[in-house]
Amino acid sequence: MCIHIVMTDDLARIAIWDPDEVSIRVARSAPARDALQEVRDILMIDLGAPVSRGGPMRCFCGMRVELPYELLPCFLTAEAG
Numbered sequence: 001m002c003i004h005i006v007m008t009d010d011l012a013r014i015a016i017w018d019p020d021e022v023s024i025r026v027a028r029s030a031p032a033r034d035a036l037q038e039v040r041d042i043l044m045i046d047l048g049a050p051v052s053r054g055g056p057m058r059c060f061c062g063m064r065v066e067l068p069y070e071l072l073p074c075f076l077t078a079e080a081g
Helices: 032-046 073-080
Strands: 004-008 015-018 023-027
8 A cells, every 4th residue: 555645735734644545645835845855754754664865755665655746856946947
């Protein structure tokens, strides 16, 4: 069972683990770099996923976690430029 990352409006925090939906909900209004750090921390610290420093994020089962386009590196580069 792999974790899904979903963007959400009106979230009180940057990112939260939703065990019912097996997803990490990310506040659409959060800065993308902060959101990525929060997602990485939830995956590795809270859920025991493999360390993914500098590489693709992994689910605790080892599969690659697919990110919403708002959190993809090419989107971040375009956003900054």
